Amino acid sequence: MTRQHWLKTEDCNLDDLLRVLDDHTDPSDYPTAARIEQEVVVYDSGSVREALAAGRGGEIQEEIYRALADGPGIVVLTGAFEDDVVDRATDAFNDLILQQREDGIKSGDHFAKPGANDRVWNALEKLAVEHPDVFVDYYDNDMLALAATSWLGPGYQVTSQLNVVNPGGAGQTVHRDYHLGFQSPDVSSQFASPIHKMSAMLTLQGAVAHVDMPVESGPTLYLPHSQKYELGYLAYWRPEFQDYFVAHHIQLPLAKGDAVFFNPALFHAAGTNRTNDIRRMANLLQVSSPFGRAMETVDRRRMSEALYPTLLDRLESGLTQERVDRVVAASAEGYAFPTNLDRDQPVDGMAPPTQADLVRDALAQRMTSEQLGKTLAGLEDRQQTR
Template sequence: MSVASAPGRAWLSEQDCDLDSLRALVARTTGLADYPGASSVESNVLVYDGERLRSARDRRAVRAELVRALSDGPGIVVVRGAFPEPEVVDRVTAVFEALIAEQQAAGATAGDHFAAPGANDRVWNALEKTALYDPEAFADYYANEVLALLATAWLGPGYQITSQVNVVNPGGAGQTAHRDYHLGFLSDAMAAAYPAHVHRLSPVLTLQGAVAHCAMPVESGPTLYLPYSQRYEPGYLAWRRPEFQEYFAAHHVQLPLAKGDAVFFSPALFHAAGANRTTDLRRTANLLQISSAFGRAMESVDREAVANAVFPVLLRRAAAGASEEWLENVIAASAEGYPFPTNLDSDPPVAGLAPPSQADLVRRALRERWRPGRLRAELRTASERRES
């Protein structure tokens, strides 16, 4: 993946976050002639026709072009008519509305990554919930050829789809510019702990998508994008900085969408949901996060059991003066250090972008000198929160 980086740099830091470098990267014009499968360029974004993609004979050439568009190109493609049958979209929209009504009747308020809880109507794990609520509608919807084409182009076979419904109600505020999962959900300090090559790797582990379930004129706040910003290597450390937020606010683009249109983009692209300035339109999108088959360990390990077994040793060694580095190494080898995947209904990102991991819980238990029984109970409760 082509990105801006200092030659030979193994680690990135805040000192690498230079706005002029981002400006130079995004000051490009997308040429339609460079992407023969595209139908047009709008606001520097490549626009494809869904029927043309579905009928393409050379699927391999189309996939290659889409990869180039998402990596070295603007980092985003819009597919007009990606879901060409309105009744299929409407059936799934009806499921979403029923799920939201059930949540509201139960008094549940879904947390949100980049907005205050309750500001929007969210349905976490909408993929599973839709399949259980209406499997026929689920099958007709996810049989979509364009979705499969984009997913296999970026990730290859064996990909995994998750989805989250986001309804931004009239008057709903927009988001701040950000990058997405994986590194985009970590704090600056945590992101900086990963070497530079992982910053390059993170964007190719997932593909972001959004399907419009209603007409989305610009005033309803369809997503804002900064084309080519996915190529900026220090972006996971830069997106929170005020000067980058200000630049995004001044230079983003925004495209209206029709019901059934879809957008696919690199998770490293700077983007943000827009503000819904309408008085009567509930802007409804099915947000797709499609993950690589490779984001898994080779063996299944009951890390909860391992952490419980090792914790008394950690307590004894800490009392005996073991170094923080020694303790941390043992925690890393025993407890799950990453908070995902989780059930965002019962384990929501209310206190930040991610809930605590197993390792975070063990660190707290060691710091506060919990008894092993308390850690065992807390780990079990946390595990139950993560279950679907």
């Protein structure tokens, strides 16, 4: 019997990709967008916020989802983060980089050698624990929440890796991202074709520009619409596809505070920093569906306890519940499973309370930090097997 639902490397054909790339971004599909630039849907965050305030959130979510799934696979939100918030986070990230150097840690990434650039893995947890006030202001961001919920729905899980490409830093080869994007073709070919489609639905890739990024500084290269090529997880390893990407990619400059979000199946690669004076700093965001596995291990109880006093203070100062919820969504576990259902029973519904539910309840009741700690410890204990 022919294995019709399994993809084979030998079936990868550049002409098939080119037919996919014949698609063009139709501006009429994105009425809220400021413009279409090199096939990419670009939104002005100020205009998006006005539309959200006017009750058009559902329409904008539909646009973003359409762009990521059936359109170019990428959206840019200009001015998503305020300059002063970005600057404070940049200072905090530089502190983390300095601490790593003093500790003798040389962090490499998937492509660069250790020490060539500056990488802070699990920058999410490290920022929350070391600089909770900065974390709250940074992740109280409506554009991040909008993009994440548009693609993944509620309960999403943020992870973050700070990446600095120093002057002269080399770029990457074309690739797709996590999950199947981090597997070899031999491994990926063992999964039926529906898994190839599903892999891209489980994460949202993003990046926040912490400095102005002209093209010569090497902002990410993209091949719009390439996420729709079914064999892409097998194809990007092949020389003819890599050569085509080098010759036909697009590259958008970014300003400090801009955010870009893209489908992880989009063909992309970091560019080479050809400047002598720009440390290209980006906070790379990998946002995971609650139904998938995130790439990094994050201690969300530790983060929640570290952030709680700041969140209490901000509530007393008038921070709205909506803004608090964004921070909780970016830090606490938003999904109830896996758990031990003998001990963590779904008494009032189909699922027991999540860690995020407990943090929100604690804030509403103005629990002390000690009370929250006991509450989260109790949840952690109930979730363990005996």
